[in-house]
Amino acid sequence: MFPLLVDSVSVAGIYALSALSWVLLYRTTRLMNLANGQFLLLGAYLFVTFLVQFGLPFPAALLVSAAAIAIIGALVYVTMLRRLAGQGEFTIVILTLGLAAVVDSLTTMIWGSNDRVMPSSLSDRTYHLPLNATITTYEIIVIVASIVLVGIASLFIDHLPYGLSMRAAAENPVLASQTGIRVGRVLAAGWALSLVAATLSGIAYSYVNVLSPGISEQLGLLGLAPAFVGGLDSIPGALLGGLLVALGQTLAGSYISAGSQDAVAWILMLVFLLFRPQGLLGSKRIERV
Amino acid sequence: MRRVTAAPPPASPLRRLASPRAVAVVVLIVGLVVLPQPLQGYQVNWVNLALLAVIGALALNQLMGVAGQVSVGNAAFMAVGATVAAGLAQHSVPPVVAVLAGAVAAAVMGAIVGIPALRLRGLYLAAATLALYYIVSYATNQYQTDTVGASGWIMPSFSVGGWSLGIDQKSWYYLLLIVVAATFLFLRRLTDRSRFGRAWHLLSGHSKAASAMGVDVARLTVQAFVISSFLIGLEGGLFAYYVGVLDSGDFTLALSIQYVAMIVIGGWGSMAGAAVGAVLVTLLPLGVETLGSSLPQTGAAGQFISANVPALQGIVYGVLIVLFLMYQPGGLARLAEVTAARAGRLARRGGGRGGGRARPATGPAAPVPAAGAARARPRSEIEPRSDIEPPAAPLLLTEGLQVSYAGGVFGTHSVSLYVLPGEITVLLGANGAGKTSTLRAISGFTSAEGARVTGGRVELDGRDVTGSPPDRMVGRGVVLVPERDKVFADLTVAENLQLSARGGRRRRAGGVGPSDAAALVGDLFPALAPLSARKAGVLSGGERQMLAIGRALLLQPRVLIVDELSLGLAPRVVEELMSQLQLINTRHDVTILMAEQSSVATGIAQRAFVIETGVTRWSGPPGEVGDGGELIASYLGTDLASD
Numbered sequence: 001m002f003p004l005l006v007d008s009v010s011v012a013g014i015y016a017l018s019a020l021s022w023v024l025l026y027r028t029t030r031l032m033n034l035a036n037g038q039f040l041l042l043g044a045y046l047f048v049t050f051l052v053q054f055g056l057p058f059p060a061a062l063l064v065s066a067a068a069i070a071i072i073g074a075l076v077y078v079t080m081l082r083r084l085a086g087q088g089e090f091t092i093v094i095l096t097l098g099l100a101a102v103v104d105s106l107t108t109m110i111w112g113s114n115d116r117v118m119p120s121s122l123s124d125r126t127y128h129l130p131l132n133a134t135i136t137t138y139e140i141i142v143i144v145a146s147i148v149l150v151g152i153a154s155l156f157i158d159h160l161p162y163g164l165s166m167r168a169a170a171e172n173p174v175l176a177s178q179t180g181i182r183v184g185r186v187l188a189a190g191w192a193l194s195l196v197a198a199t200l201s202g203i204a205y206s207y208v209n210v211l212s213p214g215i216s217e218q219l220g221l222l223g224l225a226p227a228f229v230g231g232l233d234s235i236p237g238a239l240l241g242g243l244l245v246a247l248g249q250t251l252a253g254s255y256i257s258a259g260s261q262d263a264v265a266w267i268l269m270l271v272f273l274l275f276r277p278q279g280l281l282g283s284k285r286i287e288r289v
Numbered sequence: 290m291r292r293v294t295a296a297p298p299p300a301s302p303l304r305r306l307a308s309p310r311a312v313a314v315v316v317l318i319v320g321l322v323v324l325p326q327p328l329q330g331y332q333v334n335w336v337n338l339a340l341l342a343v344i345g346a347l348a349l350n351q352l353m354g355v356a357g358q359v360s361v362g363n364a365a366f367m368a369v370g371a372t373v374a375a376g377l378a379q380h381s382v383p384p385v386v387a388v389l390a391g392a393v394a395a396a397v398m399g400a401i402v403g404i405p406a407l408r409l410r411g412l413y414l415a416a417a418t419l420a421l422y423y424i425v426s427y428a429t430n431q432y433q434t435d436t437v438g439a440s441g442w443i444m445p446s447f448s449v450g451g452w453s454l455g456i457d458q459k460s461w462y463y464l465l466l467i468v469v470a471a472t473f474l475f476l477r478r479l480t481d482r483s484r485f486g487r488a489w490h491l492l493s494g495h496s497k498a499a500s501a502m503g504v505d506v507a508r509l510t511v512q513a514f515v516i517s518s519f520l521i522g523l524e525g526g527l528f529a530y531y532v533g534v535l536d537s538g539d540f541t542l543a544l545s546i547q548y549v550a551m552i553v554i555g556g557w558g559s560m561a562g563a564a565v566g567a568v569l570v571t572l573l574p575l576g577v578e579t580l581g582s583s584l585p586q587t588g589a590a591g592q593f594i595s596a597n598v599p600a601l602q603g604i605v606y607g608v609l610i611v612l613f614l615m616y617q618p619g620g621l622a623r624l625a626e627v628t629a630a631r632a633g634r635l636a637r638r639g640g641g642r643g644g645g646r647a648r649p650a651t652g653p654a655a656p657v658p659a660a661g662a663a664r665a666r667p668r669s670e671i672e673p674r675s676d677i678e679p680p681a682a683p684l685l686l687t688e689g690l691q692v693s694y695a696g697g698v699f700g701t702h703s704v705s706l707y708v709l710p711g712e713i714t715v716l717l718g719a720n721g722a723g724k725t726s727t728l729r730a731i732s733g734f735t736s737a738e739g740a741r742v743t744g745g746r747v748e749l750d751g752r753d754v755t756g757s758p759p760d761r762m763v764g765r766g767v768v769l770v771p772e773r774d775k776v777f778a779d780l781t782v783a784e785n786l787q788l789s790a791r792g793g794r795r796r797r798a799g800g801v802g803p804s805d806a807a808a809l810v811g812d813l814f815p816a817l818a819p820l821s822a823r824k825a826g827v828l829s830g831g832e833r834q835m836l837a838i839g840r841a842l843l844l845q846p847r848v849l850i851v852d853e854l855s856l857g858l859a860p861r862v863v864e865e866l867m868s869q870l871q872l873i874n875t876r877h878d879v880t881i882l883m884a885e886q887s888s889v890a891t892g893i894a895q896r897a898f899v900i901e902t903g904v905t906r907w908s909g910p911p912g913e914v915g916d917g918g919e920l921i922a923s924y925l926g927t928d929l930a931s932d
Contacts, residue, residue, distance in 0.1 A: 176777075180764060
């Protein structure tokens with residue numbers, strides 16, 4: 001039991017980052033990006049390309065790929081979604097579905113469909129914990145990084161002035177503009193931040209496991225599950241949701257079958273959607289009179 | 290929502306028989322029946338796949354385009370229909386029974402999906418259908434693993450009452466054609482000729498209005514899901530028999546996206562559009578392949594295309610979804626309507642010169658009130674003052690301002706007014722006269738609003754600022770307190786104020802300075818202080834108005850524009866707010882422009898403008914409005930006269 005718990009904690013960190021990308025986008029634009037998974041994969045591939053093909057050192061590759069995906073996110077908003085503003089969330093969700101098809105095909109064409117093992121830039125040791133549990137260096141790094149990143153995101157969005165502008169623009173873009181906020185830039189920044197979180201999740205997964213094209217659905221899209229479980233508008237909820245979903249999956253994997261893991265995550269999400277749509281830490285929407 | 294039905298011209302039965310539309314239908318039917326004759330077997334195969342897709346697209350259109358429900362789990366319903374049919378086929382169940390059973394199973398699934406739809410809307414519902422897709426896809430995979438394994442189900446030959454189709458493509462073609470036609474007729478009947486169909490139309494996008502009109506939204510939503518998933522399940526079952534070997538892995542998320550693409554390309558809510566979209570999307574891989582093989586294989590382009598057919602196909606339909614949503618949101622159906630209407634107009638004009646250039650849908654650009662949003666009111670004997678001559682150096686001025694909304698509706702036709710520095714100016718007019726449009730045009734529209742200044746000018750300090758976005762106008766010191774949605778409901782009172790403290794303009798002469806703004810808000814509205822941790826959405830109307838004015842003051846305005854301060858507020862609260870505005874004006878040198886329906890503001894204003902049906906009719910000292918009430922009464926209704 002205890003080894004399983006330890007396993008789920010590192011998976012939880014990866015899920016938390018994927019959930020964070022959904023939550024960030026929702027908090028800053030009130031939208032859902034169904035191409036999130038494909039962008040997650042794209043970001044991870046960009047990172048590998050900078051790291052391996054261009055031979056950049058790890059921190060540089062991380063920064064450059066984050067910057068690249070941030071620019072791509074902002075461009076998605078500026079070139080497409082901005083023109084659709086005011087058309088309703090339905091249209092935009094379907095547009096992201098179209099984007100998913102495009103990015104999916106592009107990544108397959110450019111990077112193929114083979115799994116890639118990450119070159120290890122630091123030695124990945126395995127530590128033995130009590131009760132037969134083990135944990136690796138990478139897993140420890142992922143856990144710490146996810147907690148730190150969720151903390152930073154929460155501080156930024158919930159407490160800093162720019163985050164306040166983002167929340168205002170998300171709620172009412174017209175009034176935000178009338179308050180002097182440059183809404184276009186702020187919303188583009190929301191897309192950028194969300195995709196950066198997705199990319200970091202993809203990179204983390206690739207180090208703990210391998211980089212495979214399947215993660216666009218199994219990690220990127222599946223990030224919706226921890227996001228809803230924790231609460232779609234709660235940034236700390238991403239951590240809690242990640243933990244719960246990872247735990248459910250680990251248990252399902254060892255007691256039912258490996259194939260049931262994804263289904264369990266989606267079932268968890270559906271249960272929350274039906275009985276507690278605001279998730280564990282999310283807030284109930286205030287109805288305007 | 291985007292559904293536009295072409296109104297058929299009135300015609301005698303005989304003429305209707307020979308109408309272009311009827312001829313087109315006959316030609317279409319004959320064409321469809323003889324279609325497979327000249328085609329090769331593999332070509333008929335593509336046509337058959339397209340026909341199968343038409344069934345699913347029609348069904349999805351019914352759910353998304355007509356009933357207005359979001360579903361990205363189309364492939365799941367298909368998987369259920371196919372898997373149930375395949376499972377039953379292994380037990381020698383007659384094919385027709387197996388296919389119908391699959392469709393029923395999918396319909397039951399649809400009812401289950403309908404249950405979240407009762408509680409969830411919009412994005413949450415889309416997420417729920419996504420979750421269901423993955424759960425179903427796990428279940429069908431598991432079932433396949435437990436029964437037949439990775440090779441998939443080998444399907445027996447399909448037969449109907451002794452007519453065994455086997456692998457004869459042309460027989461399949463006729464069977465599918467019959468099913469498609471039946472689906473088409475069934476849905477048409479359901480949508481157009483029944484109460485049910487009308488209720489569905491109401492449901493799409495207006496569930497609140499629909500329920501107010503006595504429509505049982507919950508029941509209809511479930512019905513929409515049941516009917517559409519029944520048909521998609523039917524498609525799945527037929528698909529299983531048609532392909533001969535069924536693998537549950539065929540029903541991918543990409544397949545769901547393809548169906549959405551069909552609807553988007555064809556046109557929301559249009560059955561013909563959905564059918565055309567289905568054919569196009571299905572034949573797309575064929576097109577890409579043909580393109581690849583028709584280019585010289587030695588060339589880079591030809592090789593590249595041939596090597597990347599599936600990926601390119603994904604790119605093409607993804608790009609089509611994006612482009613159609615952005616530039617042709619009504620899909621091909623709307624495009625066809627517009628083209629037909631344009632051709633009709635040209636024909637009526639006798640094919641005159643200027644071919645192809647459509648005139649804008651809006652009327653003449655003259656400042657004469659045409660048919661517009663503005664309401665007609667009886668004219669008074671006073672001559673319209675369309676020649677408002679501003680004195681030298683007004684702070685703010687509009688001249689012949691014309692505002693248009695998307696769809697050619699006018700907000701105003703020709704509003705001229707001016708605001709002198711240091712004064713309080715009131716814009717009077719009845720409901721729908723164009724007050725809000727005028728104020729919003731001055732403070733700026735965002736690009737998303739679909740409203741534009743289409744005539745006249747806005748000047749600030751003698752500089753033309755027409756069409757500037759709101760954030761630029763705020764930077765210049767022009768700040769609006771809107772009529773509705775004037776505070777951020779999800780933010781706390783403190784956050785609402787904090788936001789403005791950041792968004793203020795760069796320092797310029799006049800108005801409230803940055804340092805005294807905060808103190809001023811505290812002084813003017815002490816009632817806000819204890820509420821600072823409260824969400825603005827729970828404030829009362831009066832508190833909200835105070836917060837909105839406070840928010841605006843923190844932006845350090847030179848001109849404060851207040852739209853309908855008194856709307857929905859108790860007279861005592863209005864009086865209090867008016868005196869505070871006066872204080873802001875006199876003590877802090879903030880020029881004020883306000884719009885009101887009644888004479889509540891005339892007591893504090895130095896100048897009044899009266900607009901009617903989007904045109905300035907009168908200007909003068911507000912006292913005259915009050916005294917000569919009966920003269921202006923015809924513009925404003927009885928409010929003023931009785932006040």
